[in-house]
Amino acid sequence: MNYQETLEYLYERLPMFTRVGASAFKKDLHNTIELCKQLGDPQHQFKSIHIAGTNGKGSTSHMLAAIFQQAGYKTGLYTSPHLLDFRERIRINGEMVPTTFVAEFVEQLKPTIESLEPSFFELTVAMAFQYFALEQVDIAIIEVGLGGRLDSTNVITPELSVITNISYDHMQILGNTLPEIASEKAGIIKSGVPVVVSETQSEVESVFTDKAKTLGAPIHFADQEWIVQQSEFAEGRLKLGLQHSHNGDLKTIHTDLTGQYQMKNIMGVLSAVKILQHAGWELPEQTVMTALSHVKKLTGLRGRWEIISRDPLTIFDVGHNQAGITEVVQQLEHMVYRHLHIVTGFVKDKEVSKVLPLFPSAATYYFCKAQIPRAMDEKELAEAAHQHGLRGHDYPTVQQAFQAAKQHAHKDDIVLVCGSFFIVAEVM
Known part of the structure; x- marks a missing residue:
C-alpha cells in the first residue's frame, strides 16, 4: 500500500474517537502493551515528558518541544488530533514523520492489526514510539489523547509529568465531577517522577497532592511559583513579565502564541524547565526565551488564537x-x-x-x-x-x-x- 492507501485502510479499519466518539475508546492498556511488545517495547528506549490536562496540553507540548529543539536536542513530539495531515501527530524537530515510514509500519503490523483490532489511537501511539526509538531521539514530548490513567500513552515512565488544568470534557468516559476527571488525569503521575500542575484549582488540588504523596512524586503548582507582573497582547504577540515567588527571579517573555490564555501554560512550562535544569538537562535561559518566541516556526503549532x-x-x-x-x-x-x-x-x-x-x-x-x-x-x-x-x-x-x-x-x-x-x- 502507498501512503494514501495506508491512511484509507486505517480510517476504514480502525475505530477513531475523533470521528465516532466513545465507542472507539478502549478502557484498558492491553492493546497498547501488546503492540509495543511486538515492536520490542520502544516506549522504554527513549526519554520522555508526559503531558495531560483538559485544555492547554497541546500548546504546552509544543512549547516544551520548541525549547528542547532550540537547545540542540533531537526532540520527538506526539500530539493529537491532527488538523490537516495525519503526520502532524508525529514529529522530530518539527519535521513530520515520513509517509514511507507510516506505510511500512502499517504493512509490517497488518496481521497484528487484523487479529488484535486496536483503535486508531492505539496504533498511532505505537507508531510514534517506534519512530522515536528507531530515530534515537534524545527526548520525546508525549501528549495524552484522553484522560491519563487509561490513555494509550500511559505506558511510558517519563522524566517529568505535566498536568495543565481540569475542566468538564468527555464526561461520559472520565466522570461527571471535576475530582473524578482529575483522578483520571492524575493517572500519569509515576512513582518518584516530579509532576507540575500548571493551574491550582481548589476543587481538585487535593486529588493531585494525595496521588503525588502516595507515589513519592515531588509536586509543583506552577501558578504558586510564578507571579504575573505584566501581561500585554499586541501585534499578534503575547508579552509577559513573570517573577518567581521563591527566589525573585524575573523573566520577560515574548511569545508568538497569541492567546491571553497561554499565560497559564507558560507558567507550567517555566516550572517544568526549572525541574529539568536541576535534573541535568542543558536548557540555557536565553535558549528558553528564544524558543518561546518561535514556537510556531519550530514545531508547526496551529489553531491556537x-x-x-x-x-x-x-x-x-x-x-x-x-x-x-x-x-x-x-x-x-x-x-x-x-x-x-x-x-x-x-x-x-x-x-x-x-x-x-x-x-x-x-x-x-x-x-x-x-x-x-x-x-x-x-x-x-x-x-x-x-x-x-x-x-x-x-x-x-x-x-x-x-x-x-x-x-x-x-x-x-x-x-x-x-x-x-x-x-x-x-x-x-
Whole structure:
C-alpha cells in the first residue's frame, strides 16, 4: 500500500474517537502493551515528558518541544488530533514523520492489526514510539489523547509529568465531577517522577497532592511559583513579565502564541524547565526565551488564537469545551471591533447546553457541521443556540458558513472560527 492507501485502510479499519466518539475508546492498556511488545517495547528506549490536562496540553507540548529543539536536542513530539495531515501527530524537530515510514509500519503490523483490532489511537501511539526509538531521539514530548490513567500513552515512565488544568470534557468516559476527571488525569503521575500542575484549582488540588504523596512524586503548582507582573497582547504577540515567588527571579517573555490564555501554560512550562535544569538537562535561559518566541516556526503549532488575515481580522481557535470557550470569550473582551461573526459547530457528545451560554449574544452566528459522523447537526445546533439568545443561520458545510461570514463582515469586524478541531481543520 502507498501512503494514501495506508491512511484509507486505517480510517476504514480502525475505530477513531475523533470521528465516532466513545465507542472507539478502549478502557484498558492491553492493546497498547501488546503492540509495543511486538515492536520490542520502544516506549522504554527513549526519554520522555508526559503531558495531560483538559485544555492547554497541546500548546504546552509544543512549547516544551520548541525549547528542547532550540537547545540542540533531537526532540520527538506526539500530539493529537491532527488538523490537516495525519503526520502532524508525529514529529522530530518539527519535521513530520515520513509517509514511507507510516506505510511500512502499517504493512509490517497488518496481521497484528487484523487479529488484535486496536483503535486508531492505539496504533498511532505505537507508531510514534517506534519512530522515536528507531530515530534515537534524545527526548520525546508525549501528549495524552484522553484522560491519563487509561490513555494509550500511559505506558511510558517519563522524566517529568505535566498536568495543565481540569475542566468538564468527555464526561461520559472520565466522570461527571471535576475530582473524578482529575483522578483520571492524575493517572500519569509515576512513582518518584516530579509532576507540575500548571493551574491550582481548589476543587481538585487535593486529588493531585494525595496521588503525588502516595507515589513519592515531588509536586509543583506552577501558578504558586510564578507571579504575573505584566501581561500585554499586541501585534499578534503575547508579552509577559513573570517573577518567581521563591527566589525573585524575573523573566520577560515574548511569545508568538497569541492567546491571553497561554499565560497559564507558560507558567507550567517555566516550572517544568526549572525541574529539568536541576535534573541535568542543558536548557540555557536565553535558549528558553528564544524558543518561546518561535514556537510556531519550530514545531508547526496551529489553531491556537491563530490570526489568519486582517480586514477583517480572522481568527481560528480550536477551543471546544467550557474552559476553552471561556478563555476565547475572555480574549475577545480585550479586542476592539465593530461587530463579531462566529463560525461554529460541535460534536454530538459535547454538552452544548453548558457551552452556548458562554458565547456573546451580540455576535452573528454561522452554525455548521463538520463532515464526520460524530458532528452535531447544524439545524439542531442553531435551534439550541437560539434558545440561549444567539442569532444566526445554519449552513450544511463549514466552508459555506465561513464564506457567508466573510461576505457579511465589514473590514473593522472580527471573524472567529471555533467550537471543534474539525471545524477549524475544514476551514483551513
